[in-house]
Amino acid sequence: MSLYTPLIWISIMLPLMAIAFAKTKKVNSKFLILFIVYFLADCYIQHVSRQYVSLDSIGLKFSWVGKILSLLLALTIIFSVSKTHREQIGFTSKSNTKKQVRFGIFLFLGFLLFDLIFKLILFPKGGHFDLETFAFQATMPGLTEELVFRGICFWLLDQAFTPQWNIKGISLGWGFVIVTLLFSVAHGVVLTEDHQLKFDIITIIYLTLISSLSVGLLRKFSGNLVYPVIGHNMINVLNALIRIL
Numbered sequence: 001m002s003l004y005t006p007l008i009w010i011s012i013m014l015p016l017m018a019i020a021f022a023k024t025k026k027v028n029s030k031f032l033i034l035f036i037v038y039f040l041a042d043c044y045i046q047h048v049s050r051q052y053v054s055l056d057s058i059g060l061k062f063s064w065v066g067k068i069l070s071l072l073l074a075l076t077i078i079f080s081v082s083k084t085h086r087e088q089i090g091f092t093s094k095s096n097t098k099k100q101v102r103f104g105i106f107l108f109l110g111f112l113l114f115d116l117i118f119k120l121i122l123f124p125k126g127g128h129f130d131l132e133t134f135a136f137q138a139t140m141p142g143l144t145e146e147l148v149f150r151g152i153c154f155w156l157l158d159q160a161f162t163p164q165w166n167i168k169g170i171s172l173g174w175g176f177v178i179v180t181l182l183f184s185v186a187h188g189v190v191l192t193e194d195h196q197l198k199f200d201i202i203t204i205i206y207l208t209l210i211s212s213l214s215v216g217l218l219r220k221f222s223g224n225l226v227y228p229v230i231g232h233n234m235i236n237v238l239n240a241l242i243r244i245l
Contacts (some may be wrong), residue, residue, distance in 0.1 A: 006043035009185050013178060020174030024161045031159035038077070039182075040158065042148055043071045061107055061130060074147040089155045090225035096170070103168060104221025108231050111214030113227040115235065118210075119242050127243040137240050138160040142232030145183070145201040150219040150228050153179050169218050180216050183191075210214060 021027055047064035053065045078091050086092060095101050158174025165172045184207035188200040215235075219228040 001047060001196060002193055003044075003047065004048070005191045006040050007041075007184065007190055008189060008197075010040065012189065016178055016181065020161045020178065024164070024174060026162060028160050031156050032161075035153060035156035035160060038152060039148075042070050042073055043186075045073060057067055062132060062140070064072075064136070064140065065126040067144045068236065070144045070148060071140075073145075074144070074152060077152055078147070085155065087152050088158070089151045090219060090223065090228075091151065092224060094223065095227075096221060096223035100221045100223070101227070104218045104227065107221070107226075108214045108218040109209055112235065112238075115210050115214075116238060116242075119239065120245075123239070123242045125243065125245045129244050133223060133240050134237065137236035138233050141236050142229045146219070146225055147214070147231050149179050149183050150216055151225050153182070154216075154219065168221075172220060176216060180212045181208055183212040203207070216239045 017032070019190065021032075038172055046063065048068065049066040049069055050063050055061075055064060055126050057182060078086055081089075087094060096104075110208035157178055158171075158173060159172040163171035163173030163175070181204075184204045187207055190198045192198065215228045218231050224230070
């Protein structure tokens with residue numbers, strides 16, 4: 001992946017940010033800038049670690065180091081803000097009402113069932129069990145990416161663009177829309193080292209409407225990052241399981 005890839009991700013999101021800017025009565029530009037800086041910092045920490053730190057010598061192929069560094073950066077930010085802000089990020093033992101949490105879980109499980117059936121039909125089968133794959137997919141992606149996307153990025157963008165919509169007592173805004181799409185763009189767009197732009201529109205649409213949306217709704221309705229972390233890792237483990245059927 002080229003060093004320019006994260007900049008391309010942000011560039012793709014600029015029109016949506018401009019719409020959010022125009023549609024929001026009062027925008028806090030400071031938090032919008034902080035969001036961009038934090039997102040790029042997280043991307044480059046992981047990118048540089050993949051380039052210069054290899055665990056091949058001990059038989060590990062996944063980006064454990066990059067994910068751990070991403071987690072450390074997120075935790076550093078989380079513990080540098082006030083308790084109130086940590087709760088807004090979702091780093092708390094508190095949750096929303098039982099009714100709201102149940103609704104969020106119900107929504108997520110509905111999306112997950114569709115996702116499972118869809119992938120059972122289309123995913124290639126006959127792979128082999130790999131312990132590292134399951135260990136990684138059951139822990140790191142959900143733990144790190146949820147703190148980044150549905151935690152800190154949600155919080156920064158909700159500070160930048162005050163949420164304007166209310167669904168069953170839950171406030172949603174342009175930050176939710178931006179993060180939901182950005183997560184998918186970060187998985188479906190890449191500029192290779194030889195500067196070839198790969199744009200997987202199917203991946204972007206599917207992740208936006210299914211995975212990213214479902215986990216985002218689970219985060220908002222639960223009010224707690226524990227739920228989306230578990231949900232994210234469930235999706236990844238199911239993906240790995242389907243491939244070895």
